[in-house]
Amino acid sequence: MTDKQRPERQRIDVINAQGEKVVHTSSQRGAKPAGRAARGAHFSQPANGTKASRTTTQAAPAMPATGAVAANDPHLDQEAMRIHEQGASKRGRKGRHGKTAAIVVGAVCAVYLGGCALWSHMYMPNTTINGESVAFKTADAVAKEMSNKLSNYSLSASGDNVSLALKGKDIDLKFDTSAYAADTMSKVNVWAWPVSIFTGNDLSAKADVSYSKEKLASLVKTAVDSANQSATQPQSATASFDEKEGKFVVVKEKAGTAVDADAVTKAVRKAILQGKSDLGLGESELVQPKYTSKSTELEKAVETANKYVAAKQTLTANGKTVTSVEPKTIAQWITFGDDLSVSLNTDAIKQWASGDLAKSLNTVGAERKYQRADGKQVTVSGGTYGWSVDGDQLASTLASNIEGAKEASFDVPWSQKASEWNPGGADWGSRYLDVDLTEQHVRFYDGGKIIWESDFVSGDPTEDHATPTGVYSINGNKGTNQTLKGLDENHDGEPDYTSHVNYWMPFITNLVAFHDASWRSSFGGTIYQGNGSHGCINLPAAAAKQLYDITKVGDVVVVHA
Numbered sequence: 001m002t003d004k005q006r007p008e009r010q011r012i013d014v015i016n017a018q019g020e021k022v023v024h025t026s027s028q029r030g031a032k033p034a035g036r037a038a039r040g041a042h043f044s045q046p047a048n049g050t051k052a053s054r055t056t057t058q059a060a061p062a063m064p065a066t067g068a069v070a071a072n073d074p075h076l077d078q079e080a081m082r083i084h085e086q087g088a089s090k091r092g093r094k095g096r097h098g099k100t101a102a103i104v105v106g107a108v109c110a111v112y113l114g115g116c117a118l119w120s121h122m123y124m125p126n127t128t129i130n131g132e133s134v135a136f137k138t139a140d141a142v143a144k145e146m147s148n149k150l151s152n153y154s155l156s157a158s159g160d161n162v163s164l165a166l167k168g169k170d171i172d173l174k175f176d177t178s179a180y181a182a183d184t185m186s187k188v189n190v191w192a193w194p195v196s197i198f199t200g201n202d203l204s205a206k207a208d209v210s211y212s213k214e215k216l217a218s219l220v221k222t223a224v225d226s227a228n229q230s231a232t233q234p235q236s237a238t239a240s241f242d243e244k245e246g247k248f249v250v251v252k253e254k255a256g257t258a259v260d261a262d263a264v265t266k267a268v269r270k271a272i273l274q275g276k277s278d279l280g281l282g283e284s285e286l287v288q289p290k291y292t293s294k295s296t297e298l299e300k301a302v303e304t305a306n307k308y309v310a311a312k313q314t315l316t317a318n319g320k321t322v323t324s325v326e327p328k329t330i331a332q333w334i335t336f337g338d339d340l341s342v343s344l345n346t347d348a349i350k351q352w353a354s355g356d357l358a359k360s361l362n363t364v365g366a367e368r369k370y371q372r373a374d375g376k377q378v379t380v381s382g383g384t385y386g387w388s389v390d391g392d393q394l395a396s397t398l399a400s401n402i403e404g405a406k407e408a409s410f411d412v413p414w415s416q417k418a419s420e421w422n423p424g425g426a427d428w429g430s431r432y433l434d435v436d437l438t439e440q441h442v443r444f445y446d447g448g449k450i451i452w453e454s455d456f457v458s459g460d461p462t463e464d465h466a467t468p469t470g471v472y473s474i475n476g477n478k479g480t481n482q483t484l485k486g487l488d489e490n491h492d493g494e495p496d497y498t499s500h501v502n503y504w505m506p507f508i509t510n511l512v513a514f515h516d517a518s519w520r521s522s523f524g525g526t527i528y529q530g531n532g533s534h535g536c537i538n539l540p541a542a543a544a545k546q547l548y549d550i551t552k553v554g555d556v557v558v559v560h561a
Contacts, residue, residue: 112194119190119197126200129184130274139185146275147175155271157223159281160259161231164223164268171215173272176208183208209273217265224261231258236291239302241309241331248305248331250298253289260287291340301340307405308334308344313398314409315357317387318421322361322412330402344399353391353398363387363418363427365470370426372434373448380560383470384508386427388416419556428471432556435537437467440524442514442537444550452550454543455524457517460532467535472507472557479504480548482515486534497534502541503548507557512536514551516544 123134123142134142153168184205189196234256239248263285271279291298313325333348363386369379393413401408419429426432431446437458444452459467482504486496499519506513517538520527539547 115193116190119188119193120185123185123188124193124197124201126197127188127203128201129203129205134184139182142184143180146180153272153275153277155268155277155279157264157268157271157279157281160285161227161257162223162259162264162281162285163227164219164264166216166219166268168211170219171211173209173211175210179208180205211272216268217261220265220268221261224259224264227259232256233258234287234289236289237293237295237298238291239298239305239336241328243328246327247309248302248334250293250302252293253291255283255289256287258287259285295340297340301336301342304342305331305334305336308342308402310407311402311405312407313401315394315412316409317361317412317414319411320421321409322421323357325398333402344402346395346399349395349398350391353389353394357394358389358391361387361389361412361423363423364416366424368425368427368471372443373445373450378434378558378560380469380471380558382468383472383559385471385473385556386416386418387414387421389413390415428556428558432558433551435467435557435559437469437528437559437561440526440528444547452543452547454539454547456514457520457523457538458528458532459512459535460528460530462530463532465532465534467512467533467537467559468508469559469561472559474505474507474551474553474555474557475509476553477504477506477510477513478548478551478553484515501544503544505548505551508535514539514544514547516541 122136122138123129125135127133127135129142137145151168153173155164155166157164184203187203187205188201235254237253238251240251241247242249259281264281267279267281267285309327309330311330312327313330314321315323315325329352333345333352335343335345337343364384365382366386367379367381368386369377371377390413397410397413418427420427430448432444434443434445435456435458436442440458441455442453443450459465480502482501484497484499484501486498488494489496501515501517504513504515512535514537517533518541520538520540523538523540
């Protein structure tokens with residue numbers, strides 16, 4: 001049989017039980033295999049070399065391999081074929097879905113990156129710079145617009161009685177467009193463009209604008225000075241003492257019409273940077289009160305001042321209350337600095353102590369009335385004896401107590417004291433020398449009784465040498481064997497007189513004293529009128545000696561008419 005006459009053989013792929021592919025060949029017409037193979041028989045050869053016995057085996061049905069088709073094989077498992085075909089179908093669908101997802105993701109990424117690239121050079125929708133829309137414009141285009149505006153820039157500022165018109169050339173105005181473009185675009189977050197194109201971007205940018213600050217300040221100053229000629233300055237809130245409430249209260253600030261040149265300059269600069277052509281000036285450009293009623297500094301100042309005025313001071317003399325320092329008085333001593341610092345004016349306290357208080361408490365030189373032991377009513381004023389307030393020490397004590405917000409009661413510090421506290425009356429006690437110029441007679445009282453008395457000759461009033469009236473005391477210049485030298489009233493270069501005395505008991509410095517006068521033969525009466533002394537009290541020698549022996553330094557001398 002020739003090759004052409006042989007039937008064609010067909011390849012059949014079959015999977016054996018172990019999952020291996022077995023190839024069989026059959027004739028195109030389905031010829032059966034010949035010989036032993038057709039009966040499924042084969043020889044098994046033992047490993048020990050014995051004669052092999054013939055064994056008949058039956059081929060097990062095989063599972064088809066992936067993609068293989070079993071043709072005309074009655075031994076194939078039909079259920080396995082069905083499961084295999086379903087798995088292949090599912091794997092096909094998954095493959096198609098994965099390819100679709102990849103295509104979608106790629107498209108989204110391309111759109112996102114394309115948006116990033118686009119909005120890196122162009123402003124997104126709803127974008128403003130310094131309040132002006134720049135949507136869909138490039139940074140360079142925006143910068144160029146700004147440059148064009150500034151090349152013919154002019155600004156008109158008005159309000160608060162100010163009228164200012166300037167042009168860019170008036171202040172040497174220049175603009176760096178590249179810096180402006182870089183500054184504005186750098187503030188855009190292009191990576192967030194999917195959100196930003198809806199929410200928008202409100203940008204602020206500093207244009208790299210240069211100009212002459214000196215020229216601008218000069219133009220503003222001229223306009224502001226003109227406006228302020230008839231303007232009123234504002235008044236800061238202050239603290240004021242309310243007598244009815246007895247404390248400090250806040251007085252509200254008052255607005256003025258004066259314009260603040262610095263504030264106007266600041267507003268103009270901002271307008272220039274924003275490229276505005278019109279600027280309205282208002283309340284924010286007016287001179288503002290330094291302090292308002294809400295200022296913390298003022299609140300603290302009022303609090304401190306009220307602690308001061310609440311520190312009541314009670315002043316005593318010899319254990320008796322003489323006066324009280326009330327809030328109204330303390331308030332007059334409180335001062336507020338420009339920075340609202342609170343302090344006490346010690347000079348004002350001294351002035352009060354030496355003035356108003358002294359008038360009410362000091363008895364030195366004050367008018368005093370008393371009844372002499374013989375019943376005579378006497379009024380006397382002047383002299384150096386009595387109570388005298390130590391203003392410096394009192395001011396220091398008051399200031400210390402008030403600043404410490406400390407209420408206190410204390411004795412008035414005195415620079416000089418009398419024997420007893422008796423304002424308006426005799427404050428020298430029961431021991432004193434009563435010099436009656438009208439009677440030309442002196443009496444020394446002690447315990448209401450006269451312990452010594454004498455006629456005398458006093459200063460000559462006709463020669464303007466009258467003995468001064470007032471309350472004095474014997475001072476430490478008391479002595480014996482003194483030489484008296486008069487003044488050079490006739491201007492001859494020599495004392496008007498030189499006299500020796502044995503007993504000298506001065507009561508007005510070392511000029512006016514009780515002393516003996518050996519050159520006189522009579523005393524009392526009216527001798528003093530035309531033939532009196534130069535102011536001293538002339539005594540008979542014996543009387544002078546007696547007085548010298550019983551007087552003490554500090555004994556009070558009351559000289560009255």
